[in-house]
Amino acid sequence: MNKLFQIVFLLFGFCLNSFGQNSIDELIGKYSTMGNSTYSSIVKRDPQTKKVVSVYNELKLSNSFSGEAHRFKKAFEDEAKNADSQEKNVKGNTVNYLLRYENENQARLYMMEYDSNRGFLTNITVSIIIKNKKR
Numbered sequence: 433m434n435k436l437f438q439i440v441f442l443l444f445g446f447c448l449n450s451f452g453q454n455s456i457d458e459l460i461g462k463y464s465t466m467g468n469s470t471y472s473s474i475v476k477r478d479p480q481t482k483k484v485v486s487v488y489n490e491l492k493l494s495n496s497f498s499g500e501a502h503r504f505k506k507a508f509e510d511e512a513k514n515a516d517s518q519e520k521n522v523k524g525n526t527v528n529y530l531l532r533y534e535n536e537n538q539a540r541l542y543m544m545e546y547d548s549n550r551g552f553l554t555n556i557t558v559s560i561i562i563k564n565k566k567r
Contacts, residue, residue, distance in 0.1 A: 455511065456504070456507045456511060456558070463491060473490075474488040487561070488562075491557070495554045501546060504556065505544070508529045508544050511531055512531060515531040516533075517531050525549050527545070528545050529545075531543075542560055544559075
């Protein structure tokens with residue numbers, strides 16, 4: 433029984449490391465179904481095999497969600513510890529935050545763009561690009 437517990441614990445830890453970006457995915461799932469937000473998803477498939485090649489998801493939050501936008505920012509900051517990350521000011525108050533994850537099956541790029549003015553986050557757009565690797 434003890435050995436089974438150790439195996440389950442190791443698998444659980446591996447899954448957390450491999451899919452640490454789940455907190456961002458959960459937030460997108462939550463806010464994509466609320467009013468005052470716009471969500472779109474584009475799936476590209478291989479025409480011959482019908483397998484998914486890539487997925488592009490985008491969530492735009494209205495300014496009425498600006499208080500909740502700090503949850504996205506915190507999720508990006510937390511996940512930056514487990515990914516290749518970059519944060520930069522583009523122009524004026526506009527900030528881009530990028531996270532990149534890659535494993536043997538796929539590459540994921542998480543992007544968040546927002547305007548920051550006196551601590552308020554507005555014009556929030558969160559995008560995810562998932563590319564499956566061919567085998």
